[in-house]
Amino acid sequence: MILHFIFLKKEEESDKRQFEFEYIQKMAQFFKIWIKEKFDRDYEVQCDEMVVKPSNLFRRIDTHTLIRDHEARGKDVYHFYLANFRPLWTDCTCEGYYAENFGMITWQSLKDSDDSLFLAEKNCTTVSHEILHEMLRLAGRKKHHQEVHELWTKHLFNQLEFEQYDENFKLTNQKPMFLTVDTKELKND
Numbered sequence: 001m002i003l004h005f006i007f008l009k010k011e012e013e014s015d016k017r018q019f020e021f022e023y024i025q026k027m028a029q030f031f032k033i034w035i036k037e038k039f040d041r042d043y044e045v046q047c048d049e050m051v052v053k054p055s056n057l058f059r060r061i062d063t064h065t066l067i068r069d070h071e072a073r074g075k076d077v078y079h080f081y082l083a084n085f086r087p088l089w090t091d092c093t094c095e096g097y098y099a100e101n102f103g104m105i106t107w108q109s110l111k112d113s114d115d116s117l118f119l120a121e122k123n124c125t126t127v128s129h130e131i132l133h134e135m136l137r138l139a140g141r142k143k144h145h146q147e148v149h150e151l152w153t154k155h156l157f158n159q160l161e162f163e164q165y166d167e168n169f170k171l172t173n174q175k176p177m178f179l180t181v182d183t184k185e186l187k188n189d
């Protein structure tokens, strides 16, 4: 099985944002290990950048564009898009969207400095939200949609901490490199 992360950039940014892409490559390796440890599934991970050409108002890129891209690349690969736009419609409680073997989030780009903690807090957490939907769906948990969102609410509003991992993908109490939803909070099914 393959999990393929795709980072969307605008044409004029094509030489920039190297720090973010390097972070994404590390994050992909992290999620490979996280998925194996938490859900016992083996994924090969891949990372790519996709340059989005300026488009006119009537052909704005949206979630459907990404779903078509996913289908064209091959539906048996789990494609995960780190997008530079918000989904026009989603039933997720974060700025993301999922479908079978498909995930996307609105990637929050760095403002000025190279700040991996910002990327962990704003993006890595949301990626874990969408991956959790897919893992629970694959496990046949019928109420996963609700379960993930109850967990997400606890993280955002009930002071439940995200799990913190260091650059070696180990749990840490120090400054984390990666942050995820706390799967211990899920009830055993």
Ligand SMILES: [Zn+2]
Binding pocket: 091, 092, 093, 094, 129, 130, 133, 148, 149
């Ligand atoms: Zn969701």
